[in-house]
Amino acid sequence: MFCILFNACVLGLVYNGISRETTDLLLTLQNILTIIFILECALKLISYQRVFFQSGWNNFDFFVVLTSVFGFINETEAKNLQLFSVVRILRVLRLLRLLNKAKRLQIIFNSFVHTIPAFINVGGLIMVIIFISCILGNRLFANVMLSNSLDQHRNFKNPGSSFMTLLIAMTGEGWYEIMNDL
Numbered sequence: 001m002f003c004i005l006f007n008a009c010v011l012g013l014v015y016n017g018i019s020r021e022t023t024d025l026l027l028t029l030q031n032i033l034t035i036i037f038i039l040e041c042a043l044k045l046i047s048y049q050r051v052f053f054q055s056g057w058n059n060f061d062f063f064v065v066l067t068s069v070f071g072f073i074n075e076t077e078a079k080n081l082q083l084f085s086v087v088r089i090l091r092v093l094r095l096l097r098l099l100n101k102a103k104r105l106q107i108i109f110n111s112f113v114h115t116i117p118a119f120i121n122v123g124g125l126i127m128v129i130i131f132i133s134c135i136l137g138n139r140l141f142a143n144v145m146l147s148n149s150l151d152q153h154r155n156f157k158n159p160g161s162s163f164m165t166l167l168i169a170m171t172g173e174g175w176y177e178i179m180n181d182l
Contacts, residue, residue, distance in 0.1 A: 007033045008095050034068045037094070041065040064094055130170075134162040141182055149177035 010029045013022075041061060045052050052058050098105060141156040150156075154165045154174075169175040 003033055003036050004094050004098055007037075037065050037068060060096070064096075068094075130163065130166055133166055134159050137162045137166065144182055147181045149174050150181045154178070 007030070010026055010033065013026055018026075044058065044061070048058070053062075096109075137156045138159050144150060144156065146152065146155060150165075153161065154168055156162045156165060165178065169178050
C-alpha cells in the first residue's frame with residue numbers, strides 16, 4: 001500500500017517547467033516503483049496460476065501493470081511519443097488498487113458505482129430542462145440588443161448560443177449582467 005501511495009505522490013510532483021535533474025529523479029523513482037509492481041504481479045501470477053484471472057481486481061492489477069510495462073518500454077525507446085504520455089496518465093489508475101486493500105473504501109466505491117445510473121437519469125432530466133429553457137430563451141429574447149454581457153458569443157439569437165449563455169449563467173459567471181441586459 002505504501003508503494004501505491006508513494007507512486008501517486010511521485011506522479012503528482014511532475015509539473016510544467018520542472019528542472020531536468022528533478023525530472024530524472026522522478027523518472028528513476030517511477031521506474032523503480034514500476035519494477036516493484038511488475039514483481040508483485042509476477043509473484044501473484046506464479047502463486048495463483050489460473051485462479052489469478054478469476055478475480056476482477058487481479059485483472060485490473062494486471063491491466064495497470066501491463067500498461068506500465070508498455071510505458072516503460074516506450075520510455076526507454078522513444079521519449080517524445082504522444083502514446084507515452086497517455087500511458088503515463090494510466091499509471092494514476094494504480095490508486096484504484098487501494099480499493100482492493102481497504103475494505104471500507106471498497107464499500108464506498110461500490111456504492112458510488114451503483115449510483116451512476118441514477119446520476120445519468122438526473123443529468124438527462126437537467127439537459128431536457130436546459131433544452132426547453134434554450135428554446136424559450138430563443139423565442140423570448142432573440143431580439144434583445146447586444147451589449148456588454150450579451151455579445152456575439154453570448155446571446156439568444158439561436159439555440160446553440162442560447163445553450164452557451166444559459167451554461168454561463170448557471171455557473172454564476174456574469175449572470176447578473178445578463179439578467180440586467182434582458
